[in-house]
Amino acid sequence: MKFYKYCLLLILVFIISRVSTVCGQESVMYDSTSRYSHILKNGILRIGVPGDYAPFAIAKGDSLYGADIKLGRALASAMGVKPVFVKTSWANLSTDMKNDAFDIALGGISITPERAAVASFSIPYHHGGKTFLCRRADSARFSTAGAVNKSTVRLIENKGGTNESVARALFPAAMLQVFPNNIGVFNEIIIGHADVMVTDDTEADLKAKQYPQLCRSFAGTITKSDKALWIHTDATLVGFVNDWLRKELAMGLPQQWLNEAMTVDH
DSSP states (O other): OHHHHHHHHHHHHHHHHHHHHHHHHHHHHTOTTSHHHHHHHHTEEEEEEOOEETTTEEEETTEEESHHHHHHHHHHHHHTSEEEEEEOOTTTHHHHHHTTSOSEEOSSOBOOHHHHTTSEEOOOSEEEOEEEEEEGGGTTTTSSHHHHSSTTOEEEEETTSHHHHHHHHHOTTSEEEEESSSSTHHHHHHTTSOSEEEEEHHHHHHHHHHOTTEEEOOSSOSSOEEEOOEEOSOHHHHHHHHHHHHHHHHTTHHHHHHHHHHTOOO
């Protein structure tokens, strides 16, 4: 009798262990604690955006415009959730990401090692680099990189972004002025408070269209960089974004949205 009871006990222990193993496997496959699951449950995708970088994202009053704003709304729609845009700045972008102020960030964000150490990036959706923006009258003066790296040159950059970091790294001899945002900085060049700005080629081309006093003085780019969605490190969320973004790129939508934003003056 004792033998049979012992056998039944062993069988019961085996069954319990198998059930626990299977449940454990399912909890890995269907992790309800993942950020992706949390977003779906709440029905909200929080999108951080500096909102001062046309043509990717620009704020006007309470409204947001730009190629990346359309991209963010399309992503939220594909997830079946509501997009909620969260105001941030280039200077506070990494801090806000660390403090969980949003789930993803966009608005012309370049991939950098420093940012990659904080959170994950999607696959790139835009390729470009830095160039020069100056007064049209000074286009010949700033047609080369060497011409900018001089102590007599007043170089101006918006605070906290890759424009500032590239300027500090490549043009240490210039007199660097750091402006609080990426909106009023262009007028500083127009009125003669600064001479030249290092900025992305896309922005330089747009600002030359918007302000007849300005021009892109360097035809090429002095750096190469990619732009992507910056995402809290969650494998399921990153995987979903990348799968979705590949389809959008195959259809040419990100480039279409960028082309549209380049022709609109907000």
